[in-house]
Amino acid sequence: MGDATIPNLLVVLGATGNQGSAVLKHFANTSSTHSYKLRGISRNPNSEASQELAGLGVEIVQGELNDLSSLKKAFSDATHIFANTDSNALIFNAISQPNLLSEGRTPLSYAHDLELAYGKNIADAAASTPTLQRLVWSGIPSPKKCSGGKYTKASMWDVKEEISEVLYAKPELKGKVSTILVGIYATMPVKLPMLYAPQKQSNGSYEMALHMTGDKKIPLADLDTDLGPWISALFESPPGTTLVGATENLTWKEWLAKWATHNNVRASFRRYSDEEVQAKVPGLGDSLLEIARFLEEYDWTGTDRGTVYPWDLRRRGVDVPVGSIDEQIAGSDWSSIL
Numbered sequence: 001m002g003d004a005t006i007p008n009l010l011v012v013l014g015a016t017g018n019q020g021s022a023v024l025k026h027f028a029n030t031s032s033t034h035s036y037k038l039r040g041i042s043r044n045p046n047s048e049a050s051q052e053l054a055g056l057g058v059e060i061v062q063g064e065l066n067d068l069s070s071l072k073k074a075f076s077d078a079t080h081i082f083a084n085t086d087s088n089a090l091i092f093n094a095i096s097q098p099n100l101l102s103e104g105r106t107p108l109s110y111a112h113d114l115e116l117a118y119g120k121n122i123a124d125a126a127a128s129t130p131t132l133q134r135l136v137w138s139g140i141p142s143p144k145k146c147s148g149g150k151y152t153k154a155s156m157w158d159v160k161e162e163i164s165e166v167l168y169a170k171p172e173l174k175g176k177v178s179t180i181l182v183g184i185y186a187t188m189p190v191k192l193p194m195l196y197a198p199q200k201q202s203n204g205s206y207e208m209a210l211h212m213t214g215d216k217k218i219p220l221a222d223l224d225t226d227l228g229p230w231i232s233a234l235f236e237s238p239p240g241t242t243l244v245g246a247t248e249n250l251t252w253k254e255w256l257a258k259w260a261t262h263n264n265v266r267a268s269f270r271r272y273s274d275e276e277v278q279a280k281v282p283g284l285g286d287s288l289l290e291i292a293r294f295l296e297e298y299d300w301t302g303t304d305r306g307t308v309y310p311w312d313l314r315r316r317g318v319d320v321p322v323g324s325i326d327e328q329i330a331g332s333d334w335s336s337i338l
Contacts, residue, residue: 015040026228
């Protein structure tokens with residue numbers, strides 16, 4: 001950490017996004033993190049979400065991932081950075097605006113190349129920040145790299161690892177970078193109901209149909225409660241640490257049982273056929289199916305056996321809470337589904 005008389009400055013990319021806002025709200029509302037001044041980077045500092053953060057004492061500055069000079073300015077005097085990019089936003093933007101695609105380009109290839117360029121700008125801007133002590137990158141394993149080329153259609157995951165490699169390769173960032181592999185958001189059934197929400201059946205029960213198995217344990221992440229503490233813990237852990245952002249490791253069948261018990265309903269799980277997945281998400285079916293198969297063969301850590309979980313850090317003496325999916329389910333509003 002820096003000089004105790006000089007507050008650390010945490011700069012968060014994507015301040016109003018799912019991850020960025022969760023981190024900033026934690027640091028703004030937690031007394032143990034008040035040694036940090038907070039700055040959030042937003043494309044629109046005047047938005048309602050930006051102004052909500054400003055009301056918590058966060059300095060909101062304008063910045064664009066495709067504008068290196070704006071990132072350098074936004075990173076000025078930063079001691080700590082939390083960096084993340086939104087693959088889904090880029091993909092769905094390209095799907096909704098096909099005029100963005102040159103001949104022969106797909107939404108996935110367009111989004112991959114644009115996101116990689118964003119990552120390179122983040123690395124360049126961070127490398128030019130002499131005050132920087134630590135940077136946490138929100139990554140994910142590359143199915144293509146981990147499988148030796150067996151899985152090649154999950155570019156939205158591959159690019160996260162490519163950006164990670166860019167960050168770790170920067171000489172100016174040596175000994176400063178760590179990674180968090182955030183699990184599937186526990187809010188997905190509400191945020192993305194078309195893919196994750198249990199659906200009411202004619203007999204009054206609910207069916208959860210997914211593109212992946214219900215029997216493999218995966219990390220589920222309660223961002224609002226846990227992401228901020230995870231980032232804080234990574235700042236206190238040795239550089240080079242890779243942490244899985246898991247509130248709990250559960251199978252989807254286990255999650256569904258908890259959800260059904262809380263809501264006092266009957267529920268069952270079904271795995272979609274490949275044809276159903278293709279029809280449900282045109283243009284993305286192959287990618288979702290490959291990710292599902294990759295997770296069955298490997299897991300959320302890919303081939304990295306040095307990865308740790310929040311409970312591992314606790315055993316090492318790092319003050320990081322271990323949350324509960326039961327509490328997350330109990331604290332959520334399910335009225336849009338029930």
